[in-house]
Amino acid sequence: MRSAEVACGVAAAAVAVAAVVALPEAGPLITLPAVAAAGSALLRRPRWGAWAAVVSVAATVAYRGPAGNETGPWWLVETAGLLTLLVPAAHAAEGRRGWALCVLPATAVTVLPLRITPNLEPPAQPAETAVICGLATIAALATLLAGRYLRALDRRRAGAVAEARRAQRLALARDLHDFVAHEVSGMLTQAQMGQVVAATDTHQAVATLLRIEEAGLRAMETLDRTVRMLDEETHGGECEQPALAELAAVVARFREGSAAQVELDLDPRIREVPTLAHRMVTEALTNVRRHAPGATRIRVAVRRTGRALSVSVVNDVRDISASGGDAPTGLPGGGRGLAALRARLAAEAATLTAGPTGTGGWQTAAKWPDSRIERRTAQ
Incomplete structure (x- = not known):
């Protein structure tokens, strides 16, 4: 960028020197x-364009x-300079003052042929002058x-940037x-469990409080990680933790805080x-946890069939949607968690x-047509 500015400055100085030489x-x-x-x-001074236009008019x-042959090159230089100045003026034009700064260079370009053509030897015909002025107007x-x-x-x-x-x-x-x-739903479940066992089993109550503390720390860690992700200037694209390891950890933590039998079926x-x-x-x-607290068996399966990857979570409660969960076509009474997730999966050509x-x-099941992340890892 600096070299371009120097080159433009040198060119402007060259034009000035040439003008001094050609002045007599x-x-x-x-x-x-x-x-x-x-x-x-x-010199990239669009604000000077109005003054240059006034000088030209x-x-x-x-x-x-x-007007001899020596005026031709200067006519072209002046026209090119005014047209160049008109671009940023039109780009920034807003309000009367902005449009006035556009009208001045455009007018100067349009009337500039009247300085030369009538003073040629012999003078140009009026029709020729009109044609040249018309062409200058079209250019402006x-x-x-x-x-x-x-x-x-x-x-x-x-x-587009704002929307992104x-x-x-x-x-x-x-x-x-x-x-x-x-994590908060797990903390609430543990707190309710602690209220039940606190009067009869002190050790179990303490263990429940420890699990609540761990869940709270994980929630705080998630908040901290989010802040670090937002702080791009300091942390510049921090890598995410392996999703498979996190998935297994989520299942393990859910198993510890649930009375249900939780199974992880992971394709080796x-x-x-x-x-x-x-x-x-x-x-x-x-x-x-929210809508099927009576579930006694939960199975999380991560399987691969050919190049397709499927992930499913199955529990033994008949109708989770009746309690406010997500249904295949909507979310009656529940949140928009799966609906938003379904839209994001669709962007990866996956289904939910x-x-x-x-x-x-x-x-609840998701399916990817091919396991792209796994292929990249294998390479």
């Missing part, structure tokens, strides 16, 4: 407006000729439209809610799973289903 022959009303327009453009009004309008188009692109880009940031914030909020809600060929698999299991177990099983239980 071409005259100040030819060279000075060209230097003002080209210099403002090369004043020179056009005051010039009386004669095209440049004006180019500036407005660039402004529209910038607005579209800014809108909003989507990231919503996704982060959903993730944070799901993970913390899982699987080395890793997508992050959303961990999310799905966490959400499903949280729903079991939730509903009663044929054996009187309830199943």
